[in-house]
Amino acid sequence: MSVKTFNVSFPTALANQVDIKAKEQFGSRSDFLRFAALKYLREEQEFEELMSYGKQIGKETGYKSEKNVARCISQRRKQKRNWIS
Numbered sequence: 001m002s003v004k005t006f007n008v009s010f011p012t013a014l015a016n017q018v019d020i021k022a023k024e025q026f027g028s029r030s031d032f033l034r035f036a037a038l039k040y041l042r043e044e045q046e047f048e049e050l051m052s053y054g055k056q057i058g059k060e061t062g063y064k065s066e067k068n069v070a071r072c073i074s075q076r077r078k079q080k081r082n083w084i085s
């Protein structure tokens with residue numbers, strides 16, 4: 001694995017929080033920041049996949065807007081909760 005080094009500037013308070021967590025859980029600031037970057041990128045990819053899937057389903061079902069999808073989800077949730085009362 002090749003490695004690229006770069007400098008990052010943080011406000012002092014944030015840098016202090018990073019250093020505390022890095023020391024507690026990761027061993028080094030670099031390990032902490034690597035983990036944080038990977039976590040962000042994975043979550044971003046999952047979100048993009050979810051949005052793409054939602055758009056596909058919307059097209060297949062004929063929904064024209066996000067409001068329509070949200071309304072349908074709310075109605076389905078209400079129907080599923082009826083058995084609780």
